[in-house]
Amino acid sequence: MRSLWTALVDAQGVPAASLIGRDRTVPIGDLTTHSFLPVDIAQMTDRSVLFYTSDHLLTAATAMQLDGIARRITLATADLTSEQLLSVVKTAEAQLVIFDTQLLSELPVATIKLLEKLAPQVNLPTTQKNIDTEWVLLTSGTSGLPKLVSHSVESLAGGLPARRDHTEVVIWSTFYDVRRYGGLQILLRALISQTPLVLTSPHEPTHSFLSRVSTHQVTHISGTPSHWRGVLMTGQARVISPHYIRLSGEIADQSILDHLKATFPKAAISHAFASTEAGVGFEVTDGLAGFPMEYVNDPHRPVELRVVDGTLRIKSQRNARHYLGQDTEAIIGADSFVDTGDLVELLDGRYHFRGRKTGVINIGGLKVHPEEVEALLNKDPRVHLSLVYSRKSPIVGALVAADVVLKDSSQYSPTDELAIKDELLARCRDTLAPHKVPAVMRFVPQLAVNPTGKLVRPHA
Template sequence: MNVEGFLDGMAKHGPADALVVEGVSYSYLELVNEIEEAWRIRDVRPGSVVALVGGFDLLTISSLFALWRRDCIVVPMLTLDENRCGIAEVEYLVVDGKVASFSPLPSGGEGSGVREPKHFLYEQLQGPGLVLFTSGSTGTPKAAVHDVTRWFVKLDRPGRRQRTLTFLSFDHIGGLNTLLYAFANGGCLVCPSDRSPATVWNAIADHNVELLPTTPTFLRLSLLDGQIQSGESLKLIAYGSEPMPQATLDAAKAALPNVEFLQQYGMSELGVLRSRSREDGSTWVRLGGSEFDVRVVEGLLEVRADTAMVGYLNAPSPFTQDGWLRTGDEAEQDGEWLRIRGRRSETINVGGEKVHPAEVESHLESLPGVAQALVRGEANPILGQVVVASVSLTTGESTEAFRARMRAELKGKLPRYAIPQRIEPLQHEVTNRGKKIRNPSPLG
């Protein structure tokens, strides 16, 4: 399947709902007509690199497909970022369906159809492209180049037709996967005005949402705010982007007993892999499918996938010589089942003992009065590193008082070296992608 074949499939759904944007519904017929209109007016040279600024709305989504029809390389952005435009060698901006040149036109001239010399990775694309920046929650964002043709091949396989909420953002691999999967199967995207718990859960109830792709952090915030609603429409919550604390999963399942929970694994570099949880409520997952393979090498997950990126624009290649992508995620293996422990770069080494921040955070967030916790390592001249926790408390107690209570309550639950040695107030909680922010400095 290619872009044209994908759009032909969308057109067959005619009057069915394709989008609900802030309460306004648009049919597949309206969406396809908007794409066709954008196709006619799009004043962009084929093969150009285009920054598409916007979110899940009719104009931005229409522009995305119109640009792909011209074999353009699209760089989705929520807001204009000139530094990222420079890294991606952007030539045009598209905002609200309007085109502007970001830099002078190449010498090939308008409509020449000849791609001017750019990054060598762009020359490897077989058709339209996509540049996704990693979240940067653990370092400098990397620019991953994708061949979109590979994605459409994966979508040429029937799936479930569902009403899906767009929680993950338009510039996120999970957000784009949500969009393409929904449209490939005649589903409807429900696009809320913001990602606050109240707005999201109200949209689920008001628009009969069946599938919520989200993050563990959002589920925890929803539980704390008392916003989770056990409506009749919601059937599946697919979570990913970060490790899921077992306490959060247990609480969410108790609040939504009739909803299935599915752990997903995806990366900006890979796309979203097909997955199956060992059992409902388990953090063990099986990753499998005809389009990819997985293996664990020296405790690190490696993936070989048809939908993997071509490479990074601004970083060395993470691929092995035989084509496996080194994810950087530590994983436990039990036969065909995997449990993702977190990024190796985030692992804290205390006197030779490894500490996984997500596991410590899970224990901290199980304590009364802890709204959010963020754990990191801090250099220590004797032990190499010690564990430091930033916490958001609802009890009003001082960090000193909480530290004493924490040490007493975690004794016997965590090894002594894994219990935080220092507590500080939490300054930053989540990224605009719903993930915890991990910074090397206290206030980061």
């Protein structure tokens, strides 16, 4: 596999290939001579570099340049707390943190602030080295600290279609953040196929982004089912007219597929299964929720699927390699398959998703481990035990729900309980990301515990 650097060089002859943000457009070919880095890019040679940035375009443009130069590129998201960032810096053995807006606290490593405009780089074309750069993406962990998932350019981009013929006009866009697996897939796809890519900006309202997607005549666009429900709720969905719509990151139910088909009758609509650890599993194009049973147990498919103990397992060249850090579990099992943890059920020749085995809650593509929220609730001296679980939401797929058992609950009046609930939720809001705060909380007299003493978790 060639480094992404060669893709940048190839794009020099394709003026349309560009990253299009809200505030600026960067021709991909320009990244062979210019950079947002304020220093000589050769300084990044063989180093572990961590991005802690908010702007998607600056991140995308700079990270692609460092492939084949840096030893490791870790893409952190700007929503990390100081404690989480420190943990990621340590686990990634980062030697340099690249940021764009501000750093919340002092870091024990060198930092570089990106420029707002491209500046010429003198050494760029000669600094290319044949390092197999490790790409590290973040995913949420049970303890509240992110887990670091190790990929290579091969595993991230290996299955993506190479340069197309340029007779068909393709303009990509995505609702995803390019630092997350789904967004990075689209970024690499656009880079390798030399097509323009329209990127979102942080905190950009959906209707504003849609109007940019419309202006740039985007033909191919991806997002989670929750992103697409948000599009339908703007009432302005029809300002865009994509030929191809891709959903991933969450279970696509029949309702969202039908709504999109009715709104965009000419578009090909597909839903894909992908996760940061397992990579891209499959794509479904028949407009129906779930996936055909023929996809499973076919050793001739480039991505092999199995269902073992009710969960979907995936074996492919696109699996991540491992988690970084000590005391981490293996991503790839002894049978060479990655257990996605997603429960599936066979009904009339089709597998349907039935939630998560471990109770992980997927809120619009963002994962929440119940244990993290439970640990916070259980810290309160009045709380005996709590159970955090997924509650189905027609808007964002799922929400966090919490059942709480109070110590000596008989001593509390209903008014007391309301006050305790307010206090518990206020503490969650102070400590947790907004999607992790329980949307529904109730007090219950007891919780079911299994014979080994563990809480019985309902399957989401």
